Every structure is written in C-alpha cells, then in structure tokens.
Amino acid sequence: MPFRSITYAYARAARPHFIVAYLVFYAGGLVLGRVEGETISAGYAATSAAILVVAGVAVHFRDEAYDWVHGYDREHGGAGVVRDGTLGHKTLSRAGAALAAAAALGIAGLCVLQPLTLAAGIPGVAMILFHNHLTERVAYGHEMVTALSYGTAVMWAYLSQGWTPTASFVLFSLFAFLVALAFVPYQDIGDYAVDKKNGKKTLTVTLGIDRVGLVSIAVGLVSLVVLYGALLALP
DSSP states (O other), X not given: OOHHHHHHHHHHHTOHHHHHHHHHHHHHHHHXXXXXXXXXXXXXXXXXXXXXXXXXXXHHHHHXXXXXXXXXXXXXXXXXXXXXXXXXXXXXXXXXXXXXXXXXXXXXXXXXXXXXXXXXXXXXXXXXXXXXXXXXXXXXXXXXXXXXXXXXXXXXXXXXXXOOOOHHHHHHHHHHHHHHHHXXXXXXXXXXXXXXXXXXXXXXXXHOHHHHHHHHHHHHHHHHXXXXXXXXXXX
C-alpha cells in the first residue's frame, strides 16, 4: 500500500471535520475569557489545544476500529478506512490507544500546572479511555457523551488558562453542551436506516426521524435561552 494512501487513510480516520468542530467550541472558551477581561496565555492555549486534538483523534481511531469489530458501519458510516481495506482495525485500535495514553498524560500534566482544569480533565480522561463503552453500551450515551465532550472542550480552554470560573462560564459551557446535543441526533438522521438495521440504540432510531427533528429544534431553542443567561451574567 503506497505511503500516501496510508497517510490519507489515517487522515480520514481522524475525522478532521469533527476535530475542527472541537476547536471551534474550544475557541468559545477563550473568547468568553477575553470578553470577561482576561488575558490569554498563548503557551497554555497552544498546549491545551494540541491535547484536545490528540484526544479527539484517539477517540476517532478507536471508534472506527470498535464499530467495525462489533458489526457497525459494515455498509455505511464512519470513515470507511477499515471497510475498504486500507487500514486494519487492529492497527487503528493500537494507534488510537497510543494517542489516548498520550492525551491522558497531557491532561494530567496540565492539571498539575493548572489545578482548576481537573473539572474538565477528569471527565475528559473518562471519555477518552471509556468512550466506546459510554457511547455504545450506556443508554443514549452516544448523544449525551458526545455533547458533553464539546461542552468539556469549552471548559478545557477556559480552565487551562487558570481563569476562575464565573456564572457566565458555567452557563456558556451548558450552552455548548446543549448546542451539541441538538446537533448530534440531527446528524444521525443520515445513518438512520443503517443504525436501525444494525441495532444501534440512538435517539434517532428510538424516536424516528420526524420526532427527533422536533427534539433537536427544542433543545436548540433551550440552548439559546441558556446563552442569554450567560450574556446577562457577564461582569
């Protein structure tokens, strides 16, 4: 297999569109701090962002391998790099495990330097190490844990700067969680038929396409109300 093809396959398995989404949410934590009058440390921002990216790629690699082994994404879904034979699921799983260990160590190190990051670091490590169990084995974990990971990205950005949590920070983090929670079921609509066939217990499969769309809209509207609260709580 040509090196270029393998490199491209790893890039696909990293699911860069979701990595970009994580960084957009992460930026929200920094923007909130600046609005509150805080000064951003470029060093801490670069370090914590790098850890976030490594953690995201680790989860995506392991998720791709896990879904293949357990019979999901055989016909559709995921990055398709195992399905098309470009990468083996064991190779991808080992790469993901190595990156997960690196991310967990990075989180631990930053928590030592900035103790407040424990509030985001502990759930972050749990999601990195036990992501597949939480999203596949826990009822509606796919939606809740995925949404929580985006809310945690906001918290991670803010707390890794050493900034003291405020009411705006709490509400803005909740807003990020709710926005992601509104997006996830809607995104799953494209995988509805395959997920239902494979027995995935996602909210979209449980409620059906029509009703899950209404739930997504309702959660999105609630998230706006929470955002208004975050803005009103600004110092």
